[in-house]
Amino acid sequence: MRLIALTDNQLRAGHGLKWGRVQDDVIPADIAELDFAVAAPIRAALSAAVDRSDLGYPDYTSGTPTQLADLFADRTRRLSGWRPDPRAVEVCAQITQALCCVILAFTRTGDEVLVHSPTYPPFVEAIRSLGRCPLLLPVGNIGDDDLAEAWAAVERVPRLRLIVLCQPHNPTGHVFDLFTLEALAGLAARHDAVVFADEIHSEIVYAGTECHSIASVRTAAERTIVFTSAAKSFNIAGLRCAVGHFGSRELHARFRRLPWHLRSGASALGLAATIAAWESCDSWLDQLRAQLSANRARLMDSMSNFRHVQFTPPAATYLAWIDLRATRVGSDAHGLLLNATKISLQPGSVFGSSLEGFVRLNFGTSEARLELMLERFGRAIETCDGKGRKK
Numbered sequence: 001m002r003l004i005a006l007t008d009n010q011l012r013a014g015h016g017l018k019w020g021r022v023q024d025d026v027i028p029a030d031i032a033e034l035d036f037a038v039a040a041p042i043r044a045a046l047s048a049a050v051d052r053s054d055l056g057y058p059d060y061t062s063g064t065p066t067q068l069a070d071l072f073a074d075r076t077r078r079l080s081g082w083r084p085d086p087r088a089v090e091v092c093a094q095i096t097q098a099l100c101c102v103i104l105a106f107t108r109t110g111d112e113v114l115v116h117s118p119t120y121p122p123f124v125e126a127i128r129s130l131g132r133c134p135l136l137l138p139v140g141n142i143g144d145d146d147l148a149e150a151w152a153a154v155e156r157v158p159r160l161r162l163i164v165l166c167q168p169h170n171p172t173g174h175v176f177d178l179f180t181l182e183a184l185a186g187l188a189a190r191h192d193a194v195v196f197a198d199e200i201h202s203e204i205v206y207a208g209t210e211c212h213s214i215a216s217v218r219t220a221a222e223r224t225i226v227f228t229s230a231a232k233s234f235n236i237a238g239l240r241c242a243v244g245h246f247g248s249r250e251l252h253a254r255f256r257r258l259p260w261h262l263r264s265g266a267s268a269l270g271l272a273a274t275i276a277a278w279e280s281c282d283s284w285l286d287q288l289r290a291q292l293s294a295n296r297a298r299l300m301d302s303m304s305n306f307r308h309v310q311f312t313p314p315a316a317t318y319l320a321w322i323d324l325r326a327t328r329v330g331s332d333a334h335g336l337l338l339n340a341t342k343i344s345l346q347p348g349s350v351f352g353s354s355l356e357g358f359v360r361l362n363f364g365t366s367e368a369r370l371e372l373m374l375e376r377f378g379r380a381i382e383t384c385d386g387k388g389r390k391k
Protein backbone atom coordinates (compact mmCIF):
# COMPACT_ATOMS: atom_id res chain seq x y z
CA MET A 1 0.00 0.00 0.00
CA ARG A 2 1.71 3.16 -1.25
CA LEU A 3 1.11 6.84 -0.82
CA ILE A 4 0.43 8.13 -4.35
CA ALA A 5 0.65 11.82 -5.20
CA LEU A 6 -2.05 12.82 -7.67
CA THR A 7 -1.04 14.67 -10.83
CA ASP A 8 -2.29 18.14 -11.73
CA ASN A 9 -4.48 16.64 -14.45
CA GLN A 10 -6.07 14.16 -12.03
CA LEU A 11 -6.70 16.86 -9.45
CA ARG A 12 -8.01 19.42 -11.93
CA ALA A 13 -10.45 16.86 -13.37
CA GLY A 14 -12.32 16.77 -10.03
CA HIS A 15 -15.09 19.08 -8.90
CA GLY A 16 -14.13 19.56 -5.27
CA LEU A 17 -13.79 22.81 -3.38
CA LYS A 18 -9.99 22.78 -3.49
CA TRP A 19 -9.08 22.03 -7.14
CA GLY A 20 -12.44 22.36 -8.85
CA ARG A 21 -12.74 26.13 -8.82
CA VAL A 22 -9.27 27.56 -9.52
CA GLN A 23 -7.86 28.76 -12.86
CA ASP A 24 -5.49 26.34 -14.60
CA ASP A 25 -2.38 28.34 -13.68
CA VAL A 26 -3.22 28.52 -9.95
CA ILE A 27 -2.10 25.96 -7.36
CA PRO A 28 -4.65 25.74 -4.57
CA ALA A 29 -3.19 25.43 -1.07
CA ASP A 30 -6.16 26.77 0.85
CA ILE A 31 -8.81 24.12 1.57
CA ALA A 32 -7.68 21.42 4.04
CA GLU A 33 -7.58 18.47 1.66
CA LEU A 34 -4.66 16.28 0.62
CA ASP A 35 -3.27 15.98 -2.91
CA PHE A 36 -2.80 12.21 -2.49
CA ALA A 37 -4.89 9.31 -3.78
CA VAL A 38 -7.23 7.84 -1.19
CA ALA A 39 -5.69 4.69 0.38
CA ALA A 40 -6.35 1.46 -1.53
CA PRO A 41 -8.39 -0.30 1.22
CA ILE A 42 -10.77 2.66 1.37
CA ARG A 43 -11.20 2.67 -2.41
CA ALA A 44 -11.79 -1.10 -2.30
CA ALA A 45 -14.44 -0.77 0.42
CA LEU A 46 -16.22 1.95 -1.55
CA SER A 47 -16.09 -0.05 -4.81
CA ALA A 48 -17.38 -3.15 -3.06
CA ALA A 49 -20.34 -1.25 -1.59
CA VAL A 50 -21.15 0.21 -5.02
CA ASP A 51 -20.79 -3.22 -6.70
CA ARG A 52 -23.23 -4.70 -4.17
CA SER A 53 -25.56 -1.72 -4.74
CA ASP A 54 -25.35 -1.40 -0.97
CA LEU A 55 -26.40 2.23 -0.93
CA GLY A 56 -29.63 2.14 1.04
CA TYR A 57 -30.24 3.67 4.46
CA PRO A 58 -27.56 2.54 6.90
CA ASP A 59 -28.90 0.69 9.95
CA TYR A 60 -27.96 3.11 12.71
CA THR A 61 -29.13 0.87 15.52
CA SER A 62 -26.76 -2.07 15.00
CA GLY A 63 -24.16 -3.47 12.62
CA THR A 64 -21.90 -0.82 11.12
CA PRO A 65 -22.21 1.94 13.74
CA THR A 66 -21.51 -0.58 16.50
CA GLN A 67 -18.44 -1.84 14.65
CA LEU A 68 -17.35 1.78 14.14
CA ALA A 69 -17.83 2.59 17.83
CA ASP A 70 -15.62 -0.40 18.80
CA LEU A 71 -12.98 0.62 16.26
CA PHE A 72 -13.01 4.21 17.50
CA ALA A 73 -12.63 3.05 21.11
CA ASP A 74 -9.72 0.72 20.23
CA ARG A 75 -7.98 3.30 18.09
CA THR A 76 -8.29 6.03 20.70
CA ARG A 77 -6.90 3.71 23.38
CA ARG A 78 -3.93 2.94 21.12
CA LEU A 79 -3.26 6.50 19.94
CA SER A 80 -3.87 8.61 23.00
CA GLY A 81 -4.28 6.30 25.93
CA TRP A 82 -7.77 7.18 27.19
CA ARG A 83 -10.54 4.63 27.06
CA PRO A 84 -13.78 5.64 25.41
CA ASP A 85 -16.84 3.58 26.22
CA PRO A 86 -18.22 2.27 22.87
CA ARG A 87 -21.76 2.55 24.32
CA ALA A 88 -21.27 6.31 24.69
CA VAL A 89 -20.52 6.81 21.00
CA GLU A 90 -22.71 8.61 18.45
CA VAL A 91 -22.25 8.78 14.70
CA CYS A 92 -23.13 12.01 12.84
CA ALA A 93 -22.50 13.26 9.32
CA GLN A 94 -20.14 16.08 10.25
CA ILE A 95 -18.30 17.53 13.21
CA THR A 96 -19.67 21.00 12.54
CA GLN A 97 -23.18 19.55 12.57
CA ALA A 98 -22.38 17.90 15.92
CA LEU A 99 -21.21 21.27 17.26
CA CYS A 100 -24.49 22.91 16.15
CA CYS A 101 -26.38 20.13 17.96
CA VAL A 102 -24.28 20.56 21.11
CA ILE A 103 -24.90 24.32 21.08
CA LEU A 104 -28.65 23.70 20.82
CA ALA A 105 -28.69 20.97 23.47
CA PHE A 106 -26.47 22.59 26.11
CA THR A 107 -26.74 26.38 25.77
CA ARG A 108 -29.41 29.05 25.51
CA THR A 109 -29.73 32.17 23.40
CA GLY A 110 -27.26 34.81 24.61
CA ASP A 111 -24.96 32.34 26.38
CA GLU A 112 -21.23 32.65 25.89
CA VAL A 113 -19.29 29.98 24.01
CA LEU A 114 -15.51 30.03 24.30
CA VAL A 115 -13.44 29.42 21.16
CA HIS A 116 -9.80 30.05 20.43
CA SER A 117 -8.72 32.83 18.12
CA PRO A 118 -7.80 32.39 15.29
CA THR A 119 -10.86 30.20 14.80
CA TYR A 120 -11.89 27.59 12.24
CA PRO A 121 -14.59 29.79 10.61
CA PRO A 122 -17.62 27.43 10.78
CA PHE A 123 -17.32 27.38 14.61
CA VAL A 124 -17.96 31.11 14.95
CA GLU A 125 -20.60 30.99 12.25
CA ALA A 126 -22.44 28.21 14.13
CA ILE A 127 -22.23 30.04 17.45
CA ARG A 128 -23.42 33.38 16.02
CA SER A 129 -26.13 32.03 13.75
CA LEU A 130 -27.66 30.13 16.67
CA GLY A 131 -27.80 33.37 18.71
CA ARG A 132 -24.98 32.57 21.14
CA CYS A 133 -21.96 34.85 21.76
CA PRO A 134 -18.47 33.73 20.75
CA LEU A 135 -15.93 34.49 23.46
CA LEU A 136 -12.45 34.57 21.95
CA LEU A 137 -9.37 33.35 23.81
CA PRO A 138 -6.04 33.71 21.95
CA VAL A 139 -4.40 30.40 21.09
CA GLY A 140 -1.56 29.47 23.40
CA ASN A 141 -0.71 27.65 26.57
CA ILE A 142 -1.70 28.70 30.07
CA GLY A 143 1.89 29.64 30.96
CA ASP A 144 2.24 32.19 28.13
CA ASP A 145 2.80 35.57 29.82
CA ASP A 146 0.94 37.58 27.21
CA LEU A 147 -2.21 35.49 27.75
CA ALA A 148 -2.66 36.06 31.48
CA GLU A 149 -5.08 38.93 31.00
CA ALA A 150 -7.14 37.06 28.41
CA TRP A 151 -7.48 34.06 30.76
CA ALA A 152 -8.54 36.35 33.60
CA ALA A 153 -11.14 37.97 31.35
CA VAL A 154 -12.79 34.70 30.29
CA GLU A 155 -12.95 33.68 33.94
CA ARG A 156 -15.18 36.69 34.68
CA VAL A 157 -17.88 36.24 32.01
CA PRO A 158 -21.32 35.56 33.51
CA ARG A 159 -22.80 33.00 31.10
CA LEU A 160 -20.03 30.73 29.88
CA ARG A 161 -21.82 27.45 29.09
CA LEU A 162 -19.69 25.80 26.42
CA ILE A 163 -15.95 25.57 25.67
CA VAL A 164 -15.03 24.58 22.13
CA LEU A 165 -11.55 23.18 21.89
CA CYS A 166 -9.87 22.32 18.61
CA GLN A 167 -7.00 20.00 19.56
CA PRO A 168 -4.74 20.04 17.53
CA HIS A 169 -5.66 23.53 16.49
CA ASN A 170 -6.64 24.70 13.02
CA PRO A 171 -5.26 27.03 11.60
CA THR A 172 -2.13 27.34 13.77
CA GLY A 173 -1.21 23.66 14.22
CA HIS A 174 -0.77 24.39 17.93
CA VAL A 175 -1.14 21.49 20.38
CA PHE A 176 -2.41 22.60 23.79
CA ASP A 177 -0.28 21.17 26.59
CA LEU A 178 -1.58 19.21 29.54
CA PHE A 179 -1.45 22.23 31.91
CA THR A 180 -3.63 24.19 29.51
CA LEU A 181 -6.10 21.32 29.21
CA GLU A 182 -6.25 21.16 33.01
CA ALA A 183 -6.79 24.93 33.18
CA LEU A 184 -9.63 24.64 30.64
CA ALA A 185 -11.08 21.78 32.69
CA GLY A 186 -10.98 24.02 35.78
CA LEU A 187 -12.63 26.87 33.90
CA ALA A 188 -15.36 24.53 32.66
CA ALA A 189 -15.96 23.20 36.18
CA ARG A 190 -16.18 26.67 37.76
CA HIS A 191 -18.74 27.73 35.15
CA ASP A 192 -20.45 24.35 34.96
CA ALA A 193 -19.79 24.44 31.21
CA VAL A 194 -19.69 21.58 28.73
CA VAL A 195 -16.49 20.98 26.71
CA PHE A 196 -16.75 20.13 23.00
CA ALA A 197 -13.40 18.85 21.70
CA ASP A 198 -12.87 18.65 17.95
CA GLU A 199 -9.98 16.22 17.43
CA ILE A 200 -10.23 15.83 13.66
CA HIS A 201 -6.51 16.65 13.22
CA SER A 202 -5.20 14.42 16.01
CA GLU A 203 -3.67 11.74 13.75
CA ILE A 204 -1.11 14.14 12.24
CA VAL A 205 1.18 15.14 15.13
CA TYR A 206 4.93 15.68 14.53
CA ALA A 207 7.75 14.05 16.47
CA GLY A 208 8.55 15.80 19.74
CA THR A 209 4.95 16.70 20.61
CA GLU A 210 2.53 14.76 22.77
CA CYS A 211 -1.08 15.43 21.95
CA HIS A 212 -3.47 14.73 24.83
CA SER A 213 -7.22 14.64 24.66
CA ILE A 214 -9.06 16.78 27.19
CA ALA A 215 -11.25 13.70 27.70
CA SER A 216 -8.22 12.13 29.41
CA VAL A 217 -8.12 14.93 32.00
CA ARG A 218 -9.94 13.45 35.00
CA THR A 219 -11.62 16.69 36.04
CA ALA A 220 -12.99 17.30 32.53
CA ALA A 221 -13.91 13.78 31.42
CA GLU A 222 -17.55 13.77 32.55
CA ARG A 223 -18.37 17.11 30.99
CA THR A 224 -16.54 16.47 27.70
CA ILE A 225 -17.88 15.54 24.28
CA VAL A 226 -15.15 14.52 21.81
CA PHE A 227 -15.74 14.40 18.06
CA THR A 228 -13.37 13.16 15.39
CA SER A 229 -13.44 11.65 11.92
CA ALA A 230 -11.25 10.12 9.23
CA ALA A 231 -12.02 13.06 6.91
CA LYS A 232 -8.77 15.03 7.18
CA SER A 233 -6.12 12.32 7.64
CA PHE A 234 -7.60 10.02 5.00
CA ASN A 235 -8.92 12.68 2.63
CA ILE A 236 -12.56 11.60 2.57
CA ALA A 237 -14.32 14.76 3.78
CA GLY A 238 -17.01 14.52 1.09
CA LEU A 239 -18.26 11.17 2.42
CA ARG A 240 -19.82 12.54 5.61
CA CYS A 241 -19.12 10.50 8.70
CA ALA A 242 -18.06 11.77 12.15
CA VAL A 243 -17.81 9.91 15.43
CA GLY A 244 -18.39 11.35 18.90
CA HIS A 245 -18.05 10.26 22.51
CA PHE A 246 -20.05 11.55 25.48
CA GLY A 247 -18.37 11.70 28.87
CA SER A 248 -21.50 10.99 30.87
CA ARG A 249 -24.88 9.36 30.43
CA GLU A 250 -26.56 12.67 31.11
CA LEU A 251 -24.67 14.45 28.31
CA HIS A 252 -25.47 11.61 25.96
CA ALA A 253 -29.16 11.57 26.87
CA ARG A 254 -29.52 15.33 26.39
CA PHE A 255 -27.90 15.10 22.96
CA ARG A 256 -30.23 12.22 22.06
CA ARG A 257 -33.27 14.31 22.90
CA LEU A 258 -32.58 16.39 19.78
CA PRO A 259 -34.52 15.26 16.69
CA TRP A 260 -32.83 12.25 15.12
CA HIS A 261 -32.67 13.86 11.68
CA LEU A 262 -30.79 16.80 13.12
CA ARG A 263 -28.06 14.74 14.79
CA SER A 264 -27.54 11.81 12.40
CA GLY A 265 -26.99 11.44 8.65
CA ALA A 266 -23.66 9.65 8.20
CA SER A 267 -23.75 8.15 4.71
CA ALA A 268 -23.47 4.44 3.91
CA LEU A 269 -20.25 5.15 2.00
CA GLY A 270 -18.91 7.36 4.79
CA LEU A 271 -19.39 4.56 7.31
CA ALA A 272 -17.75 1.98 5.02
CA ALA A 273 -14.79 4.26 4.24
CA THR A 274 -14.20 5.22 7.89
CA ILE A 275 -14.16 1.57 8.94
CA ALA A 276 -11.67 0.74 6.17
CA ALA A 277 -9.51 3.76 7.16
CA TRP A 278 -9.37 2.86 10.84
CA GLU A 279 -9.07 -0.87 10.29
CA SER A 280 -6.65 -1.27 7.37
CA CYS A 281 -4.73 1.91 6.55
CA ASP A 282 -2.12 2.34 9.30
CA SER A 283 0.84 1.79 6.97
CA TRP A 284 -0.58 4.31 4.46
CA LEU A 285 -0.97 6.80 7.31
CA ASP A 286 2.65 6.24 8.37
CA GLN A 287 3.78 7.10 4.83
CA LEU A 288 1.60 10.19 4.84
CA ARG A 289 3.11 11.27 8.17
CA ALA A 290 6.63 10.80 6.79
CA GLN A 291 5.84 12.86 3.68
CA LEU A 292 4.21 15.64 5.72
CA SER A 293 7.11 15.69 8.13
CA ALA A 294 9.56 16.16 5.22
CA ASN A 295 7.33 18.88 3.74
CA ARG A 296 7.19 20.65 7.08
CA ALA A 297 11.01 20.60 7.36
CA ARG A 298 11.31 21.99 3.82
CA LEU A 299 8.82 24.74 4.70
CA MET A 300 10.76 25.68 7.85
CA ASP A 301 13.94 25.93 5.85
CA SER A 302 12.33 28.05 3.16
CA MET A 303 10.57 30.44 5.58
CA SER A 304 13.79 31.01 7.51
CA ASN A 305 15.15 32.80 4.43
CA PHE A 306 12.86 35.77 4.92
CA ARG A 307 13.63 38.22 7.68
CA HIS A 308 10.12 39.66 7.79
CA VAL A 309 8.18 36.42 7.59
CA GLN A 310 7.23 35.01 10.99
CA PHE A 311 6.61 31.30 11.00
CA THR A 312 6.16 28.92 13.91
CA PRO A 313 6.14 25.39 12.49
CA PRO A 314 2.93 23.56 13.33
CA ALA A 315 3.23 20.87 16.00
CA ALA A 316 0.43 19.03 14.19
CA THR A 317 -1.78 19.19 11.05
CA TYR A 318 -0.70 19.86 7.46
CA LEU A 319 -1.54 23.53 7.76
CA ALA A 320 1.05 26.30 8.08
CA TRP A 321 0.01 29.61 9.66
CA ILE A 322 2.30 32.29 8.26
CA ASP A 323 2.57 35.84 9.59
CA LEU A 324 3.27 38.30 6.78
CA ARG A 325 2.38 41.46 8.71
CA ALA A 326 5.96 42.71 8.76
CA THR A 327 6.43 42.23 5.03
CA ARG A 328 5.25 44.69 2.41
CA VAL A 329 2.76 42.10 1.22
CA GLY A 330 1.00 43.43 4.28
CA SER A 331 -2.69 43.54 4.86
CA ASP A 332 -3.93 42.11 1.55
CA ALA A 333 -1.58 39.16 1.79
CA HIS A 334 -4.02 36.81 0.11
CA GLY A 335 -4.95 39.03 -2.87
CA LEU A 336 -1.42 40.16 -3.57
CA LEU A 337 0.02 36.68 -3.26
CA LEU A 338 -2.64 35.16 -5.49
CA ASN A 339 -1.84 37.68 -8.21
CA ALA A 340 1.90 37.48 -7.80
CA THR A 341 2.34 33.79 -7.09
CA LYS A 342 -0.67 32.00 -8.54
CA ILE A 343 -0.96 30.09 -5.28
CA SER A 344 -4.33 30.25 -3.58
CA LEU A 345 -3.74 30.52 0.16
CA GLN A 346 -6.43 30.85 2.80
CA PRO A 347 -6.55 34.51 3.88
CA GLY A 348 -6.03 35.10 7.59
CA SER A 349 -9.11 37.33 7.67
CA VAL A 350 -11.43 34.31 7.42
CA PHE A 351 -10.08 33.11 10.79
CA GLY A 352 -10.68 36.42 12.58
CA SER A 353 -11.22 40.09 11.84
CA SER A 354 -7.76 41.35 12.79
CA LEU A 355 -5.79 38.65 11.00
CA GLU A 356 -5.48 40.10 7.48
CA GLY A 357 -1.68 39.89 7.44
CA PHE A 358 -1.68 36.10 7.96
CA VAL A 359 -2.17 33.32 5.45
CA ARG A 360 -2.74 29.59 5.91
CA LEU A 361 -0.85 27.31 3.55
CA ASN A 362 -1.81 23.66 3.16
CA PHE A 363 1.36 21.61 2.65
CA GLY A 364 -0.44 18.27 2.23
CA THR A 365 0.93 17.88 -1.28
CA SER A 366 3.76 16.29 -3.25
CA GLU A 367 7.37 17.38 -2.79
CA ALA A 368 7.46 18.71 -6.36
CA ARG A 369 4.32 20.82 -6.00
CA LEU A 370 5.48 22.16 -2.64
CA GLU A 371 8.80 23.13 -4.22
CA LEU A 372 7.02 25.00 -6.98
CA MET A 373 4.85 26.81 -4.44
CA LEU A 374 7.83 27.80 -2.32
CA GLU A 375 9.70 29.08 -5.35
CA ARG A 376 6.71 31.23 -6.37
CA PHE A 377 6.14 32.36 -2.78
CA GLY A 378 9.79 33.33 -2.35
CA ARG A 379 9.81 35.30 -5.58
CA ALA A 380 6.69 37.23 -4.58
CA ILE A 381 8.04 38.08 -1.12
CA GLU A 382 11.34 39.19 -2.64
CA THR A 383 9.59 41.35 -5.22
CA CYS A 384 7.50 43.08 -2.57
CA ASP A 385 10.07 43.09 0.13
CA GLY A 386 13.39 43.38 -1.76
CA LYS A 387 15.88 43.54 1.04
CA GLY A 388 14.00 41.23 3.35
CA ARG A 389 16.06 38.13 2.67
CA LYS A 390 18.09 36.84 5.58
CA LYS A 391 20.67 34.68 3.85
Ligand SMILES: Cc1ncc(COP(=O)(O)O)c(C=O)c1O
Binds near residue numbers: 201
Ligand atom coordinates in the same frame (compact mmCIF):
# COMPACT_ATOMS: atom_id res chain seq x y z
C1 LIG B 1 -10.86 21.74 12.92
C2 LIG B 1 -11.83 21.25 11.90
N1 LIG B 1 -13.00 20.77 12.30
C3 LIG B 1 -13.91 20.31 11.43
C4 LIG B 1 -13.64 20.32 10.07
C5 LIG B 1 -14.67 19.85 9.12
O1 LIG B 1 -15.23 18.66 9.53
P1 LIG B 1 -16.74 18.32 9.15
O2 LIG B 1 -16.83 18.40 7.65
O3 LIG B 1 -16.92 16.95 9.69
O4 LIG B 1 -17.58 19.34 9.82
C6 LIG B 1 -12.41 20.81 9.61
C7 LIG B 1 -12.12 20.87 8.18
O5 LIG B 1 -11.11 21.34 7.72
C8 LIG B 1 -11.48 21.28 10.55
O6 LIG B 1 -10.28 21.75 10.18
